[in-house]
Amino acid sequence: MGSERAEELIEQAESEAQSTPPEFTGEYPIVVEGITNRFGEQVVHDNLSLKVKRGEILGVVGGSGTGKSVLMRSIIGLQVPSEGSIEVLGQSITDAEEDGDIDIRSRWGVLFQGGALFSTLTVAENVEVPLKQFYPELSNELRQEIARYKVRLSGLPEEATSKYPSELSGGMKKRAGLARALALDPELLFLDEPTAGLDPIGAAAFDRLTRELAETLGLTVFLITHDLDTLHAICDRVAVLADKKVIAVGTIPELLATDHPWIQEYFNGPRGRAAEATHTRSMSGTMDKDSKGGA
Ligand SMILES: Nc1ncnc2c1ncn2[C@@H]1O[C@H](COP(=O)(O)OP(=O)(O)OP(=O)(O)O)[C@@H](O)[C@H]1O
Secondary structure: OOHHHHHHHHHHHHHHHHHOOOOOOOOOOEEEEEEEEEEOOEEEEEEEEEEEOOOOEEEEEEOOOOOHHHHHHHHOOOOOOOEEEEEEOOEEOOOOOOOOOHHHHOOEEEEOOOOOOOOOOOHHHHHHHHHHHHOOOOOHHHHHHHHHHHHHHOOOOHHHHHOOHHHOOHHHHHHHHHHHHOOOOOOEEEEEOOOOOOOHHHHHHHHHHHHHHHHHHOOEEEEEOOOHHHHHHHOOEEEEEEOOEEEEEEOHHHHHOOOOHHHHHHHHOHHHHHHHHHHHHHHHHHHHHHHHHHO
16 A cells, blocks of 8 residues: 555544544443333333443343343334433433434444344445444545454454355354444444354353453443353343343342342352353463463
8 A cells, every 4th residue: 555545544534533422431331210111011121220330341131031132222222212211421312313313323333143244245344334324435445444454353364354144154243243343443332142152162252352352442341141151251240130120230249149039040050150160260270370470
């Protein structure tokens, strides 16, 4: 690339950076207060509240059908609650006019269950979709360069950029979806069951990637999961959905100190204890390595 062209691209990137809103510096980038969601007769959420802290990875758990995905869809404005309010990055989602929150939507990235990739587009083209939508003035060259970078950031090999979703394994699809979620340098990342369907090694690798990216990029992560290993390995706190509400939020030891039967059964059942034991073993392995490295 000629140096004049490189300068032109840098100038374009700088002017993009100036037009983006300042980063959110408050304590809670997501505040849900007293929402109710119903579908016909079925009440999914009744006066549900939740605050997500800036910089944390919040795991969201609950039995099937308790409304975890509906909660996520409400937070990103895809489902309008009949009561209550939601603020994201200091802006109201529930009061937003249609498309009035467009600038805020560029500040989060979402990995839907299954990846939700466009099957007729390559991985790189999938990543370019939000870039085209929110930054139509970007040159093709810069957009493609950003997409390639995001694909690499998600741990996919270079050659994956030109592959179609049907040519990818389940784990690669998740990473491609993650690359697209990161396309706009979001402050918030929403992950809906990111390790579902992955083998245990692939799931652990995806967990590590999520933690590394969250720390490196300073992300706040809202992570819906059924995966107890994920909760132990990377979540700072866990929110539990039951009885149409968030019944508890805290670290796993804090949750274990509550006497809610579902929480006890979930974390203290055979799978919960196995996940804890794995986590404890991996932590002591890390400490051994650290102490050897430091010796
Ligand atoms: N668009 C919709 N129309 C009607 N009912 C819906 C709609 N979306 C969700 N529901 C219902 O809301 C309830 C909660 O669904 P949701 O997908 O949020 O559950 P979940 O906790 O994410 O479940 P799972 O862990 O199985 O993915 C379910 O009973 C579901 O059938």
